[in-house]
Amino acid sequence: MDTTETDLLRRRARAAYEFGRLRKGLAAAALTAPLVLLAVSCGAGLTLSCLLEIGLVIAVVALVWRGEGYEAGAMPGLLVGAVPFAASFGLRYAMHAPPEHCAGCETPFAICFAGTFLFGLLAGGVIALAAARLRPTWRPRAIASAVLVAALAGSLGCAFFGLTGVLGLWAGVTLVGTPVLIVAAARRSGA
Secondary structure, eight states: OOHHHHHHHHHHHHHHHHHHHHHHHHHHHHTTHHHHHHHHHTTOOHHHHHHHHHHHHHHHHHHHHHOHHHHHHHHHHHHHHHHHHHHHHHHHHHHSSSOOOGGGOOSOHHHHHHHHHHHHHHHHHHHHHHHTTSOTTTHHHHHHHHHHHHHHHHHHHHGGGHHHHHHHHHHHHHHHHHHHHHHHHHHHHHO
């Protein structure tokens, strides 16, 4: 076998590998479709929900395709993001009876922001606890990808509360996730 045949085989093998990783990322991103469908069907803003879904799909596909620590955080982030997603719907039905959009609601935005902020803290806390089980060399990337995916997935539920709810969730996840990420990066660089 000459070098041109060997190079051709290597390129084909690499292309098959990359296509397989992309397919795996697309399959993982397909799991996000029920989230956006549920959010929109329950009254979340269509524009904000679609923008969040596009960001979530791009993030999941890219992180799973990239692999290693990035992939290690993507799926757990999606699962953790389901907590604030579901809790947001619970808050919505508790605060808005009968369920209506924020424009017709008399509940102060501060209460909705505080609720979504607490859900974000919970999601960040779960990510922090799960980080201890990850490979030390993957931990910083996995935490960062889990925080990103959890915040985007949870934001689909918080989109009902508008940008206020989304910002509350992002603030909560970031508040807990960032110190864990900094500690993990410091341990990695010190090792």
